[in-house]
Amino acid sequence: MRLRAEGLAHAYDGIEALGPLDLAVESGERVAVIGPSGCGKSTLLAILGGLVRPSRGRVLLEGEPPRGSLVPLAYVFQDFALLPWRTVEANVALPLEDRLGAAERRERVRAALARTRLADFARAYPRQLSGGMRQRVGIARALVVEPGVLLLDEPLSALDAQTRELLLEEMLGLTAGATLVWVTHHLDEAVRVADRVVLLSARPGRVRAILPVPIPEAERGRPSALAELARLRHELWGLLREDARRAEATLGAGPADAGA
Numbered sequence: 001m002r003l004r005a006e007g008l009a010h011a012y013d014g015i016e017a018l019g020p021l022d023l024a025v026e027s028g029e030r031v032a033v034i035g036p037s038g039c040g041k042s043t044l045l046a047i048l049g050g051l052v053r054p055s056r057g058r059v060l061l062e063g064e065p066p067r068g069s070l071v072p073l074a075y076v077f078q079d080f081a082l083l084p085w086r087t088v089e090a091n092v093a094l095p096l097e098d099r100l101g102a103a104e105r106r107e108r109v110r111a112a113l114a115r116t117r118l119a120d121f122a123r124a125y126p127r128q129l130s131g132g133m134r135q136r137v138g139i140a141r142a143l144v145v146e147p148g149v150l151l152l153d154e155p156l157s158a159l160d161a162q163t164r165e166l167l168l169e170e171m172l173g174l175t176a177g178a179t180l181v182w183v184t185h186h187l188d189e190a191v192r193v194a195d196r197v198v199l200l201s202a203r204p205g206r207v208r209a210i211l212p213v214p215i216p217e218a219e220r221g222r223p224s225a226l227a228e229l230a231r232l233r234h235e236l237w238g239l240l241r242e243d244a245r246r247a248e249a250t251l252g253a254g255p256a257d258a259g260a
């Protein structure tokens with residue numbers, strides 16, 4: 001599904017947090033959004049997902065303003081955002097509540113759990129799962145609505161390095177062909193998952209640069225792709241470095257791991 005943001009800007013209580021910026025994501029395209037801490041990445045995603053109403057500008061899906069409660073967008077959160085008192089299957093079923101018939105709901109949940117290899121944990125509670133499994137629940141909950149656009153806000157940032165690598169590979173398979181906007185702190189992650197990387201400036205985040213990743217996704221895990229990916233990463237870090245340094249000095253909090 002095609003997604004556009006036009007003249008998007010947001011202020012919290014008069015403090016400019018984002019934009020103005022324009023963004024166009026084609027159907028089936030994967031866009032990574034990167035930028036210094038506090039530049040408005042989460043705000044951008046929340047606006048795209050309809051969770052926050054922008055101060056200025058608008059979002060268009062297939063050329064139209066999103067309407068109704070069946071907006072075909074799904075979210076994956078950094079902290080998983082699971083309800084601890086609900087089982088895995090009840091968490092995954094959440095976005096379908098009051099929608100579809102009971103039989104179709106059950107079938108969708110079953111299929112989403114199977115795809116994310118959680119079928120055996122349907123009755124478990126989030127506290128009984130590892131971090132990687134919890135995020136697989138978060139992904140299943142996003143896939144269950146069969147979204148036209150998938151919005152991911154640092155989906156791997158709460159995980160250790162090896163889990164991150166494993167889940168990244170798994171997510172690339174699960175989201176093949178999907179239109180997605182993937183916010184990340186990690187440059188390596190950005191050049192691995194995206195067709196284009198959008199780099200935002202320091203707050204209020206504006207589009208500073210857009211870099212295409214000219215290597216087919218399937219080849220990016222190969223040694224032959226390493227030099228080109230490293231070159232891209234180096235170029236991105238060159239553009240980001242000063243903003244990241246300033247953000248780190250002014251915020252004084254939060255992980256400044258963009259160079260890691």
Ligand SMILES: Nc1ncnc2c1ncn2[C@@H]1O[C@H](COP(=O)(O)OP(=O)(O)O)[C@@H](O)[C@H]1O
Pocket residue numbers: 012013017035036037038039040041042043044203
């Ligand atoms: N609910 C809020 N109320 C007030 N300020 C906020 C709120 N959410 C975010 N901000 C501020 O807006 C700016 C952008 O935040 P955010 O979108 O979370 O940035 P990022 O995800 O890039 O780190 C930051 O300065 C942040 O402190």
Ligand SMILES: [Mg+2]
Pocket residue numbers: 041042043
């Ligand atoms: Mg954020």
